[in-house]
Amino acid sequence: MGRLTDAIKHLLIINVLFFVATSFYGEEMYRLFSLWFPQNANFELWQILSHMFMHGGLMHIVFNMYALWAFGTPLERMWGRNKFFFFYFSAGLGSALLHTAVNYYYFNEGMDVLVNSGITRSQVIEIISSGKYSPDWYNLAPQSTIDNFLSAFNTPAVGASGAIYGVLVAFGMSFPNSELFLIFLPVPIKAKYFIPVLIGLDLFSGITGYAIFGSGIAHFAHVGGALIGFLMMWYWKKNQFNKNRWD
Template identity: 55%
Template sequence: MGKLTDVIKHLIIINVIMFIIPQLLQMDLTNILALHFPKNEHFGVWQYVTHIFMHGGFYHILFNMYGLWAFGSPLEQMWGKNKFLFFYFSAGIGAGIIYTLVNYYQFNGIYDQLIHLGVTPTEIQNILETGKYNEAIITLSNKDMSQFYSLYHSPAVGASGAIYGILVAFGIAFPNAKLALIFFPVPIAAKYFIPLMIAADLFFGVTKYSIGNVAHFAHIGGALIGFLIAWYWKKNQFRIN
């Protein structure tokens, strides 16, 4: 942590531009660049890349860019520019794909229940478009129906998946480096700290205790892809400069 390396500097610049310029020009690029559910009319394959450069607020981009600099710099210095760039986009895109697969599984589970209740595909599409349904016929909980609607409409944004990949790679490369959180300022070795963070995301992702609109499975997906690539590279000493 320290030196601002070339690739990370340019990634931060692009992210900041993508965050500030649309606000200055009062442009909403969400429907074009954020990652939408595949059945949503706004979905585009390119969004698996572009959503990495979109952020939902100041603190969202601040923490992501800090993580990119703090944990990505040692990796770029160790791997080189091309290798780091490949890793970053692999983790970010992989996070988006895994996030989509989990959402698709959850969406289809509720969809199949609605079909079992006798709701037609046309009626289901109307529910997704309006958010309204007949509670006398549809006996699913309000929470399930709200989730169904949200899965279809809520896009994902942010570099968090790629950052989680970087965190895991950092932990593999520097397992004894001491890390701490602002709200838990007790230094813990990376080899313990990072698995605890991922375990927390998994817990929040599969339970009702999630705080805020956080794409936990995108974090987990980025961490998984990051682990596989970093572990393979370390095992095989694969270097690209």
């Protein structure tokens, strides 16, 4: 890829700095900068942005930063630094919004079940805010309903993956015939085939709960970033906006 482009370089540096800080101040960093559910006491408005620089482990940040460099570099060279920044953070914000919207659905679905059983909303909030729950709740609804309810409230989102899924979509639409070599497949796959399949698998896992790539993945955050990336690329191409650089 040659010399690091400006936006990619700055994003890599900030992500690495956050990762190093997290290795020293893990619990406090996750509390302050991860994206918590808005009704959780740990939620702060800045987390909508800061969670994009947080990662859950070494392999998490390595894969994300490699994808950012590999797929983002040709886009920044085509668009310019400022346009790439705008696209990247727009996709990241879209990712956060869809992830939070889905969590609202799961939270309210579980809350309605508990309230209808005779527990007040304030009692439920008090219980789950202390990190607890009642095993009896699982007698009131399917296990997945209660699991999703508790996870929505208690599990924060971290990672640049949502923004990077937007970058993947933009790369696939800009360079559809580029051939990608994957570790787990012996043959190259064109971007126009690989990227839609990847997003489709995330959507499948998000809807069904079946973990294809492992547990603890915010699938709808990935889908949200991809969706915003697609809409922006579609609009830009339709209006010939893609030809304009923002240096």
